[in-house]
Amino acid sequence: MFLTQIVNGKVTEMALCEECAKARGLFDPQSLTFAEKFFPQELQRQMDKIVRQLVQGDKEEKRRPAAEGCDVITACPVCHFTLEDYRRTNRLGCPDCYTFLASELNAPYGDAEDVETTQQEQPLRSTKDLEAELQQAVEREDYERAAVLRDEIKALNNAPKA
Amino acid sequence: MMKLETLLKEPPAHLLEAGDRQDTLLGVFVRTVRNLKGHPFPGWSTSEGRRAVAEALVPGLLQLPEFKRGAFHAEMPALDFDTRQQLLLYNLISPSLAARQDGCHIIISQKKNAVAMVNEEEHLVIHRFRQGYPPCKRGDNLRVGHFLESVETMNRTMDAAFDFAGDAAKDHYLTSIPSECGCGIQIYALLHLPALNLSHMMGQVTKAMEKLHVSISPYYSDGSDDTANRFMLYTFPAPGVHLKDIQEYFFEVVERVVEREVGVRNHLLHEPGQRIFDRVGRTYGMLKQARRLSIKEMRDAFSILRLGTVLDIIEWACGARKFIESLSALELELTVQAATMEDEDAAPLMLAERCRAFMKATPHVFHSPKDSDFD
Ligand SMILES: [Zn+2]
Ligand SMILES: [Zn+2]
Numbered sequence: 001m002f003l004t005q006i007v008n009g010k011v012t013e014m015a016l017c018e019e020c021a022k023a024r025g026l027f028d029p030q031s032l033t034f035a036e037k038f039f040p041q042e043l044q045r046q047m048d049k050i051v052r053q054l055v056q057g058d059k060e061e062k063r064r065p066a067a068e069g070c071d072v073i074t075a076c077p078v079c080h081f082t083l084e085d086y087r088r089t090n091r092l093g094c095p096d097c098y099t100f101l102a103s104e105l106n107a108p109y110g111d112a113e114d115v116e117t118t119q120q121e122q123p124l125r126s127t128k129d130l131e132a133e134l135q136q137a138v139e140r141e142d143y144e145r146a147a148v149l150r151d152e153i154k155a156l157n158n159a160p161k162a
Numbered sequence: 163m164m165k166l167e168t169l170l171k172e173p174p175a176h177l178l179e180a181g182d183r184q185d186t187l188l189g190v191f192v193r194t195v196r197n198l199k200g201h202p203f204p205g206w207s208t209s210e211g212r213r214a215v216a217e218a219l220v221p222g223l224l225q226l227p228e229f230k231r232g233a234f235h236a237e238m239p240a241l242d243f244d245t246r247q248q249l250l251l252y253n254l255i256s257p258s259l260a261a262r263q264d265g266c267h268i269i270i271s272q273k274k275n276a277v278a279m280v281n282e283e284e285h286l287v288i289h290r291f292r293q294g295y296p297p298c299k300r301g302d303n304l305r306v307g308h309f310l311e312s313v314e315t316m317n318r319t320m321d322a323a324f325d326f327a328g329d330a331a332k333d334h335y336l337t338s339i340p341s342e343c344g345c346g347i348q349i350y351a352l353l354h355l356p357a358l359n360l361s362h363m364m365g366q367v368t369k370a371m372e373k374l375h376v377s378i379s380p381y382y383s384d385g386s387d388d389t390a391n392r393f394m395l396y397t398f399p400a401p402g403v404h405l406k407d408i409q410e411y412f413f414e415v416v417e418r419v420v421e422r423e424v425g426v427r428n429h430l431l432h433e434p435g436q437r438i439f440d441r442v443g444r445t446y447g448m449l450k451q452a453r454r455l456s457i458k459e460m461r462d463a464f465s466i467l468r469l470g471t472v473l474d475i476i477e478w479a480c481g482a483r484k485f486i487e488s489l490s491a492l493e494l495e496l497t498v499q500a501a502t503m504e505d506e507d508a509a510p511l512m513l514a515e516r517c518r519a520f521m522k523a524t525p526h527v528f529h530s531p532k533d534s535d536f537d
Binding site for chain 2: 090091094095
């Protein structure tokens with residue numbers, strides 16, 4: 001996802017992966033035009049924060065032992081917000097996230113044990129789940145996410161059956 | 163329904179009043195936050211999702227006594243940039259809503275003392291402003307109490323009308339940020355603290371506030387250092403904490419900050435270096451003669467003039483209260499005009515010209531420091 005940013009008259013282009021695009025309050029292109037005009041400094045600050053979080057998130061990812069389990073994300077069945085989204089934004093997707101993502105909310109962030117428990121409790125996502133999420137992504141016009149899901153589904157379908 | 167022109171013609175009355183407690187306490191407002199069950203939060207929803215939330219909320223909101231008659235209502239795409247800018251300056255919209263579009267709505271009461279924002283950072287955010295600021299003695303928050311009661315009445319009416327996420331009976335509401343769940347209410351006090359700021363004591367105050375669990379921030383949220391000596395003290399919601407529990411404690415803290423400011427002012431008034439007399443005199447001279455002024459310079463200068471007025475360093479023929487009210491009105495008018503001018507370079511000239519004219523047309527006398535003050 002490319003984001004054209006105009007801060008103090010300077011045009012900056014940033015490349016962002018689909019994960020970051022989820023911080024919609026900021027990346028909603030409609031709201032961005034207005035945000036730029038009103039609060040250039042504030043926007044810059046938020047951008048810096050997100051970039052910082054991304055860098056930290058990458059490190060976090062590498063430190064986690066169960067790399068293959070990492071993509072298995074606990075998601076809210078109502079709004080499809082994931083734990084990963086919560087870790088990045090410190091926000092939730094909908095009131096039901098409080099029920100479905102409860103374990104993470106009560107645990108301090110970065111607790112490795114808890115991450116593992118959460119992962120073990122989660123079954124691997126099926127093609128059906130992925131397709132449902134793909135449908136959701138298309139509905140909310142999140143094409144970046146949709147593209148990733150499409151590839152995941154393709155990979156699953158091509159994988160040798162166990 | 164109120165028309166847009168009518169809404170923008172005059173600023174809200176409470177923004178024009180001189181502050182209470184020697185012009186330190188400029189106003190109080192309350193922010194109520196609610197979300198609907200079963201809908202994604204605005205930061206994670208599509209236009210369709212936001213529209214569904216608006217459909218569920220707007221008709222009911224327009225039935226509330228505060229909005230039933232003569233309110234202004236619009237969906238955000240109907241408001242252009244200049245209008246949003248002006249609403250921001252009138253404190254009638256939050257910065258988050260000002261930046262939003264489809265499915266996001268704003269409803270402003272006829273008296274401009276209540277604003278409902280749909281799909282701000284949460285599904286529903288309501289700001290209520292206190293109108294009228296009679297002098298209150300220490301510990302006497304009776305009038306503030308009435309105001310807070312009317313807010314609670316409104317909130318209870320809403321709790322009965324909508325299916326909000328959380329548990330209304332336990333006064334616990336869910337928000338998009340887990341750490342901000344709680345009673346869904348924050349109280350804000352807008353303070354004018356020129357003496358503390360000029361004496362570089364705001365750092366101290368901020369540290370003290372941290373210990374007291376009261377937040378403080380500059381009033382203008384655009385990220386610049388343009389404070390015009392205005393600050394907000396506010397509470398944060400916490401699980402199990404009710405408005406009644408917070409309010410007394412909060413106003414006690416506000417009172418302490420006000421006392422501190424008044425104490426520093428008295429010190430400045432009697433300090434042999436005469437710095438405050440110098441500052442007020444120079445500020446007047448600048449406004450009287452400047453050819454170019456930025457909004458920041460104008461706001462800062464007006465703040466110092468207000469201080470000089472309250473300390474009786476300058477006495478205005480029209481009286482202190484009347485002068486402060488005219489100055490507030492001028493400040494708002496000029497800020498809006500400068501912010502919405504097509505030719506940005508013309509703004510500093512316009513601001514200076516209007517200020518010169520105002521100073522010329524406002525009779526006054528300067529008072530010197532009294533000899534007896536220097537003991
Ligand atoms: Zn990314
Ligand atoms: Zn959810």
